[in-house]
Structure formats: C-alpha cells, structure tokens
Amino acid sequence: MATRDLVLSALFAAIIVALGLVPPIMLGFIPVPITAQSLGVMLAGVVLGARRGTISVLLVLVLAAIGLPVLSGGRGGLAVFMAPTTGYLIGWVFAVITTGYLSQLLVSHSQAGFVQTVNFFVAALFGGVIVLYVCGISYLALITGLGFSKAFMGSLAFIPGDVLKAVIAALAGRAVMVGYPLLPKRA
Amino acid sequence: MRSLHIDGDSALHRLPAGVKLATLSVISLALFMIGNSAFLAGAALVGLAGHTLLRISAAEIWRRMRPFALIVVVVALFTAVFNGTTEGLIALFRLAALALFASLVTATTTTGDFIDVITRAAMPLERLGILKARDVGLSIGLVIRFVPEILSRYEVIRDAHYARGLKPRPVSLIVPLIITTLRSADEIAAAIDARGIRRQK
Amino acid sequence: MDIHFEKVEVRFEGRTVIHPLDLALNGRRVGIIGLNGSGKTTLARMINGLVKPSAGRVTVNGFDTVERQDEARGQSGFIFQNPQNQIILPLLREDIALGLKSRKLPKQEVTAAVEAILDRFGIGHLGDRRAHELSGGELQLAALASVLVTEPKILVMDEPTNQLDLKNRNLVERTIHTLPEDVIVISHDLDLVAGLDRVLLVHEGRIAADGEPGEVIGQYRAMHEGKD
Known part of the structure; x- marks a missing residue:
C-alpha cells in the first residue's frame, strides 16, 4: 500500500473518532440530535472508496478493541464487541465496503452535480442503512434469541435518523469530490 | 485520548x-x-x-x-x-x-501489548503479501496522534461559522473538516517516506 | 555535502516546474530563496527523492536518488513547512524512536539514541508530552530531533521559521548555526538566509542567481522592488 493511502485511511479513521466525540449535531428540521459516528462510516465510503474506506473503519474498530474510548459516548474496549449491538459495529465494515464500492461504480466526474449527489445518496443508503441494519438486526436476533421480526421492531426507531445521515453523507461526499477528489477512478 | x-x-x-x-x-x-x-x-x-x-x-x-x-x-x-x-x-x-x-x-x-499481538497476528498476512505487519502499529499511532488535531480543527471551523453569523450545519462543518484534514495527508506521507519509516530491511 | 544535479528537469502535469539545470552543492550552509511557486521546494525535495526528476539525475554523496533511493534518503533529513504534520505518533519519545525502528537495533540502543537527541535540543522534558500540546517552537525542535536521530549528514529545511514568533524564530536561527550537519534552508526569511555561506535564487524554475548571500539577496530585492 502506498504511504499516502495508509495516511488517508488513518486520517479518516481519526475523523470518524472525532465525529463520535463532538457534541451531537442538531438538524434544523428534526428536533432530535444525531451522533455523527455512523455518518462518518458512510462518509469514509463516499470520500475514500471501498478499499481505503474499509481500512479506516477497521482501524476505528481495532482502536476500540484495544481499549481506546473511540466510539461515541466514550465507549471502547472488548466489551463493545460482546454487546447486543455488536452487529451494528461489525456491520460498519460491510456498510463501508458497499457504500465505497457503489460510489466508485455509480459516481463519475462527467455527471451533473445533482446526479452525483443522488448516486452518492443511493450508495450511502444501501451501504450505510440497508446493509448496516441487516447486520445489526441479524446479530441482535441471533444473540438474544428474539427472532428477526422483533429485533427489527426494536431497531425501527433509528432508521429515519440514519436515512437523514445518508442525505448528509451524499451532500458532503459530492462537495468533497469537487473540492478535493480522492475517489478512485472507475476501473 | x-x-x-x-x-x-x-x-x-x-x-x-x-x-x-x-x-x-x-x-x-x-x-x-x-x-x-x-x-x-x-x-x-x-x-x-x-x-x-x-x-x-x-x-x-x-x-x-x-x-x-x-x-x-x-x-x-x-x-x-x-x-x-x-x-x-x-x-x-x-x-x-x-x-x-x-x-x-x-x-x-496495555495498548502497546495489544499492538504487539496484532502485529504478530498480521505476520501470516504479510507473508501472503496482503499487508505489512508493522503498518498496523504505525496506522494506530497515526489515528491517536491526529484525533486531537481534528477536534481543534472542528472547533476552528465551527467558530468561523459563528464569526460570520452563520449557524453551523452538518454539511458546512463536515466538508471543510474532511478537505483540510485529508489535504495534510500528502505532507504526512512525505514525512513518513523521508524518514524512511516504512523501509523494509 | 556533495550533491549533484545533472541535466535535471521536472515536468508536472504538462508544466515545466524546473527547467534543465546543472548544479553542484557542496558548501556547509546553503540557502534557497525565491517567490512562491518558483520551484524552490521542488528543488529541495529532489534531494530526498520525494520528487523524482523527469529527466537527468540527482546524486547525494554519490547515491542516485532514484536508483539507490534508500541510501540517498539516508544521507539527508527533511524538515517540512508544517512541523505538525511530521510528528506522526502521539508521544514525542515514540515518534523519535520510530525513525530508528527499521534498523532493528536493540531496545537499549534505541532508548539511548532517543534520550541523547532530546538532550541535544534541550527538550528532554517534552519526551512524554503529546504532540498536539506542543507550541510552534517546541514542535520545530521536536521535528528536528525526530529527523536528526537517524544521523543524516545533510539537513534540508523548508521554511523553518515560517509560523514562528520572534523568540522561536531566533531559537531556530541559532540552532541552524550550531548544527554540525550541513544545512540547506529554503526560506522567505531573508535575515535568516543572510547568515548562510551561499544562497541560490530560484525564479520561474531556473537558478537566477547563485553566490554570496548579500549579493543574491540584493538581486532578489531589486527584481521585485517597486513591482506588483
């Protein structure tokens, strides 16, 4: 791996950690504050693409595993990997792979700005919401013996906030692409 | 941290x-x-x-x-x-x-002990040519090093909003944060290469 | 130092950044001045192999920076414009030790070398501090320690006094004059450059003047005096 890719991945991991430490951001049109860390996972995919994005998310998980309080709310340590919500953490990896891969596949520099934003949204929604919830809910259902439908009901309340994060990730991803393009060119 | x-x-x-x-x-x-x-x-x-x-x-x-x-x-x-x-x-x-x-x-x-375990666990992956085991410790160090810098940068960007009478919004906070942070990647990477830190010997 | 640029040219994205030039650097302390974008940083980065010539070759103490990159790099250390970006591990002591890691030295030797370099710059008390807590001057000294711990023979500094207050600027100036290593300094700080042995003026990718600091600086001033 080129040194620059290693540094980009590490810096993005640091951004994801930092987003878990800043006070929750209030959105203008809904009265609920959102924690920005899972937004960071979507952003890693749309900004860095699949490979580097995945490395940055893995780095955050490794840091958490080795006892650093890098997850939102100052959580960390091996216990976060032995909790009912662990599926969402593991899901981050699949979420960023999907978001990154779809971003590389769908978005190109020749598209109009609006099209790019919509494509980033599709990538972030599919990876950062659908894939993430499939992982999180399956794990919750299996580990607690609740069954899928009940686990799904228990997670439902968080979905609107995460769809909003996909919107933010899409707008930010497109803006970063204009200001400092990093997404690998389509193969 | x-x-x-x-x-x-x-x-x-x-x-x-x-x-x-x-x-x-x-x-x-x-x-x-x-x-x-x-x-x-x-x-x-x-x-x-x-x-x-x-x-x-x-x-x-x-x-x-x-x-x-x-x-x-x-x-x-x-x-x-x-x-x-x-x-x-x-x-x-x-x-x-x-x-x-x-x-x-x-x-x-300790964090250092964990890094040693991970580095050793990564050795087989290194032999397969997937990664360099020593990069693991370097990357972890880089993240811990730059989190505080990014938090300070976040505060500067937020204050710049207030100074101009703007309400900080997620996109207008996050975009400059990402761009300014990732722009420093080139110089950090050059510093790592210039110091020969990833040289394989 | 013994650095040779032989018919070196650098092109970047269709633009010529450095026009073909031959240059030998062998003094003790050399300064490089010129406008932003003139090509002075590119010139300096070639010494460490960070920029590769598009044509020609650069040798440092006999090592080609492309063909024998590791050895050539070992000859010189590079201090970047923003010292913040070159301390890469959280604790200063860890960061300094990192440069020695690829040498596979025994732990005690690494520790001894780190302590010696911290002492040399009088920053032993900063060893266990976190890099983001250090002031601009402290960071500049820390960057020097992290680079010089591997004992390069030549030190290249890009704008070392750029972001410093007067006190720290003077500290860095004194440090440059007392370094036993040969030094190449890129700077807009003409007072700093005036104290060196030789100065190059880079203009639009060419060496416009080369010689005694007073003369070259005078020429630089004359070029841009009263012009916009």
Missing part, C-alpha cells in the same frame, strides 16, 4: 495479551452455548469479582460498565416481554457476563 487500561500488577496484568484474548474467546463461546440462567449468573458474578483485582472503587467499576448496562437491560427486558422471563434472565446474565469478562481483558492489557 486516555486508554481504558488500568495500571496494576495482578496475575491478570502479567498474563500475556495473546493468552487473555484466546481465553476470552473460549469463555464467550461457552457463554453462548450454555443456556442455564443460574450458571450464567454465576459467570457474571465471577466477572464482577474479577474487577477487584484492578483495585478500583465500586463507583469506578460502575462508570466503566454504565455504557453497557442500559443496552443489556433494555435487550433483556425486550426478550423477557416477548419470549418469557427465563429467556430474559438468560439474556441478562449472559450479556452482563460477556461485557464484564471483556472489560477485564481491556483493563489489564
């Missing part, structure tokens, strides 16, 4: 990190396979008792476990309501025991 490690000289502190991690995975597997609430309650008690080795106050133990307590209780209640009290109790004790044992390993192992 302070690690959740707690200094000490207990038997658990002295045990090699690799042994602790292997034991933890065996224990967690066993906890999943055993569906007896009395046994699981006993396991949770052992995990809790283990925390006395850390020589920290009960309040400190509670502070460390609090982030997990809420989610464990919520999930246990949810399970109890839908699948009955027995299942609820099993979930409660199992999840509590898992969190407590994991927390013990975290508290008694």
Whole structure:
C-alpha cells in the first residue's frame, strides 16, 4: 500500500473518532440530535472508496478493541464487541465496503452535480442503512434469541435518523469530490 | 485520548495479551452455548469479582460498565416481554457476563501489548503479501496522534461559522473538516517516506 | 555535502516546474530563496527523492536518488513547512524512536539514541508530552530531533521559521548555526538566509542567481522592488 493511502485511511479513521466525540449535531428540521459516528462510516465510503474506506473503519474498530474510548459516548474496549449491538459495529465494515464500492461504480466526474449527489445518496443508503441494519438486526436476533421480526421492531426507531445521515453523507461526499477528489477512478 | 487500561500488577496484568484474548474467546463461546440462567449468573458474578483485582472503587467499576448496562437491560427486558422471563434472565446474565469478562481483558492489557499481538497476528498476512505487519502499529499511532488535531480543527471551523453569523450545519462543518484534514495527508506521507519509516530491511 | 544535479528537469502535469539545470552543492550552509511557486521546494525535495526528476539525475554523496533511493534518503533529513504534520505518533519519545525502528537495533540502543537527541535540543522534558500540546517552537525542535536521530549528514529545511514568533524564530536561527550537519534552508526569511555561506535564487524554475548571500539577496530585492 502506498504511504499516502495508509495516511488517508488513518486520517479518516481519526475523523470518524472525532465525529463520535463532538457534541451531537442538531438538524434544523428534526428536533432530535444525531451522533455523527455512523455518518462518518458512510462518509469514509463516499470520500475514500471501498478499499481505503474499509481500512479506516477497521482501524476505528481495532482502536476500540484495544481499549481506546473511540466510539461515541466514550465507549471502547472488548466489551463493545460482546454487546447486543455488536452487529451494528461489525456491520460498519460491510456498510463501508458497499457504500465505497457503489460510489466508485455509480459516481463519475462527467455527471451533473445533482446526479452525483443522488448516486452518492443511493450508495450511502444501501451501504450505510440497508446493509448496516441487516447486520445489526441479524446479530441482535441471533444473540438474544428474539427472532428477526422483533429485533427489527426494536431497531425501527433509528432508521429515519440514519436515512437523514445518508442525505448528509451524499451532500458532503459530492462537495468533497469537487473540492478535493480522492475517489478512485472507475476501473 | 486516555486508554481504558488500568495500571496494576495482578496475575491478570502479567498474563500475556495473546493468552487473555484466546481465553476470552473460549469463555464467550461457552457463554453462548450454555443456556442455564443460574450458571450464567454465576459467570457474571465471577466477572464482577474479577474487577477487584484492578483495585478500583465500586463507583469506578460502575462508570466503566454504565455504557453497557442500559443496552443489556433494555435487550433483556425486550426478550423477557416477548419470549418469557427465563429467556430474559438468560439474556441478562449472559450479556452482563460477556461485557464484564471483556472489560477485564481491556483493563489489564496495555495498548502497546495489544499492538504487539496484532502485529504478530498480521505476520501470516504479510507473508501472503496482503499487508505489512508493522503498518498496523504505525496506522494506530497515526489515528491517536491526529484525533486531537481534528477536534481543534472542528472547533476552528465551527467558530468561523459563528464569526460570520452563520449557524453551523452538518454539511458546512463536515466538508471543510474532511478537505483540510485529508489535504495534510500528502505532507504526512512525505514525512513518513523521508524518514524512511516504512523501509523494509 | 556533495550533491549533484545533472541535466535535471521536472515536468508536472504538462508544466515545466524546473527547467534543465546543472548544479553542484557542496558548501556547509546553503540557502534557497525565491517567490512562491518558483520551484524552490521542488528543488529541495529532489534531494530526498520525494520528487523524482523527469529527466537527468540527482546524486547525494554519490547515491542516485532514484536508483539507490534508500541510501540517498539516508544521507539527508527533511524538515517540512508544517512541523505538525511530521510528528506522526502521539508521544514525542515514540515518534523519535520510530525513525530508528527499521534498523532493528536493540531496545537499549534505541532508548539511548532517543534520550541523547532530546538532550541535544534541550527538550528532554517534552519526551512524554503529546504532540498536539506542543507550541510552534517546541514542535520545530521536536521535528528536528525526530529527523536528526537517524544521523543524516545533510539537513534540508523548508521554511523553518515560517509560523514562528520572534523568540522561536531566533531559537531556530541559532540552532541552524550550531548544527554540525550541513544545512540547506529554503526560506522567505531573508535575515535568516543572510547568515548562510551561499544562497541560490530560484525564479520561474531556473537558478537566477547563485553566490554570496548579500549579493543574491540584493538581486532578489531589486527584481521585485517597486513591482506588483
């Protein structure tokens, strides 16, 4: 791996950690504050693409595993990997792979700005919401013996906030692409 | 960023990190396979008792476990309501025991020891040409190094909003944060290369 | 130092950044001045192999920076414009030790070398501090320590006084004059450059003047005096 890719991945991991430490951001049109860390996972995919994005998310998980309080709310340590919500953490990896891969596949520099934003949204929604919830809910259902439908009901309340994060990730991803393009060119 | 490690000289502190991690995975597997609430309650008690080795106050133990307590209780209640009290109790004790044992390993192992274990575990991957094992420690160090810088940068960007009478919005905060941070990647990478840090010898 | 640029040219994205030039650097302390974008940083980065010539070759103490990159790099250390970006591990002591890691030295030797370099710059008390807590001057000294611990023979500094207050600027100036290593300094700080042995003026990718500091600086001033 080129040194620059290693540094980009590490810096993005640091951004994801930092987003878990800043006070929750209030959105203008809904009265609920959102924690920005899972937004960071979507952003890693749309900004860095699949490979580097995945490395940055893995780095955050490794840091958490080795006892650093890098997850939102100052959580960390091996216990976060032995909790009912662990599926969402593991899901981050699949979420960023999907978001990154779809971003590389769908978005190109020749598209109009609006099209790019919509494509980033599709990538972030599919990876950062659908894939993430499939992982999180399956794990919750299996580990607690609740069954899928009940686990799904228990997670439902968080979905609107995460769809909003996909919107933010899409707008930010497109803006970063204009200001400092990093997404690998389509193969 | 302070690690959740707690200094000490207990038997658990002295045990090699690799042994602790292997034991933890065996224990967690066993906890999943055993569906007896009395046994699981006993396991949770052992995990809790283990925390006395850390020589920290009960309040400190509670502070460390609090982030997990809420989610464990919520999930246990949810399970109890839908699948009955027995299942609820099993979930409660199992999840509590898992969190407590994991927390013990975290508290008694230093970041440096963990990095050594990971670097050794990565050696087979290095032989397969997937990654350089030493990059793992370097990357972890880089993240810890730059989190505070990014937080300061975030504050500067937020204050710049206020100074111009603008309300900070997620996109207008995050975009400059990402761009200014990633722009420094080139110079950081050049510094790493110039110092010959990733040279393979 | 013994650095040779032989028919070196650098093109970047269709633009010529450095026009073909021959240059030998062998003094003790050399300064490079010129406008932003004139090509002075590119010139300096070639010494460490961070920029590769599009044509020609650069040798440092006899090592070609492309063909024998590791050895050539070992000859020189590079201090970047923003010292913040070159301390890469959280604790200063860890960061300094990192440069020695690829040498596979025994732990005691690494520790001894780190302590010696911290002492040399009088920053032993900063060893266990976190990099983001250090002031601009402290960071500049820390960057020097992290680079010089590997004992390069030549030190290249890009704008070392750029972001410093007067006190720290003077500290860095004194440090440059007392370094036993040969030094190449790129700077807009003409007072700093005036104290060196030789100065190059780079203009639009060419060496416009080369010689005694007073003369070259005078020429630089004359070129841009009263012009916009």
